Amino acid sequence: MRNHLVSFGRFRHDRRGGVIVEFAFIVPIFATLLIGAVEFANFVNMNQRMDRVANTVGDFAARQDQVTPADLGNFFSAAQHIAAPHSLNADGAIILSSVQGDDASGPQVLWQQIVGGSLSAASQIGSQGGNANLPTGLTVNDGATLLVTEVYFDYQPEFTSNLISPVQVYYRAFHRPRGTNVLALAP
Numbered sequence: 001m002r003n004h005l006v007s008f009g010r011f012r013h014d015r016r017g018g019v020i021v022e023f024a025f026i027v028p029i030f031a032t033l034l035i036g037a038v039e040f041a042n043f044v045n046m047n048q049r050m051d052r053v054a055n056t057v058g059d060f061a062a063r064q065d066q067v068t069p070a071d072l073g074n075f076f077s078a079a080q081h082i083a084a085p086h087s088l089n090a091d092g093a094i095i096l097s098s099v100q101g102d103d104a105s106g107p108q109v110l111w112q113q114i115v116g117g118s119l120s121a122a123s124q125i126g127s128q129g130g131n132a133n134l135p136t137g138l139t140v141n142d143g144a145t146l147l148v149t150e151v152y153f154d155y156q157p158e159f160t161s162n163l164i165s166p167v168q169v170y171y172r173a174f175h176r177p178r179g180t181n182v183l184a185l186a187p
Contacts, residue, residue: 035159042158046086047169050151053079053094054173057115058149061096062175066184067113072096076116083153092153093117097125098183099132099148101140107132110145111185121152124170138174145182147175 057075061067075096080088088094094115099107112128125148126132132140132148140146151171157164177183 039157039160039164043155043167046153046155047171049083049086050092050153050169050171053082053088054149054151054171056082057094057096057151058147058173058175061147061149061183062177063179064177064183065179066186067096068186072113072115079116079151086153086155088117088153091117091119091156092151093119093121095121095123095125095150095152097123097128097132097148097150098185099125099134099140099146100182101142101144101146103142105131107134107140107146110182113185115149117152119152119154121150123150124172125150143181145177145180147177147183149173149175 057079060075060078061071064071076088076094079094083092086092094117095112096115097112098110100110102108109123109126109128109130109132112123112125124133134140134146138146149172153169155167155169157166
């Protein structure tokens with residue numbers, strides 16, 4: 001019996017395995033922090049890309065004298081390249097609206113087109129032919145046109161999709177047409 005007590009005493013004072021036990025406790029914490037940092041970086045990157053998509057598509061449209069269906073296809077193609085590696089086809093939608101100022105009844109949505117994407121989303125600006133819902137302080141002079149680009153995107157976390165639910169992000173950009181006072185939509 002005494003021999004077993006001596007062996008237990010030596011084992012109790014032996015510190016050689018302590019590093020392995022500490023390592024086993026710390027590795028899951030560091031792995032969780034690393035995965036969280038990667039997810040956060042992906043989310044920030046996606047937000048920057050969608051903001052850039054909204055501004056670029058609006059800028060492209062504002063440079064036109066009129067917008068044709070071919071232009072809308074080109075805008076979406078450019079947006080896909082900007083949004084890569086995220087897919088606007090599968091998880092996004094871009095809505096381009098033309099709002100005209102009307103002193104009598106307030107700003108009106110002249111026309112509205114879904115530029116691309118398969119995500120089902122409704123414009124927060126309003127619907128074609130109806131009153132435009134613009135941010136407070138944003139005015140459109142009587143007869144002038146304002147282009148509004150709205151981008152919706154469903155973000156799916158890459159590594160933590162079972163822990164974090166998908167998030168829908170929304171960006172919008174406002175541009176005034178450069179070459180004409182009223183931007184027309186060609187058939």
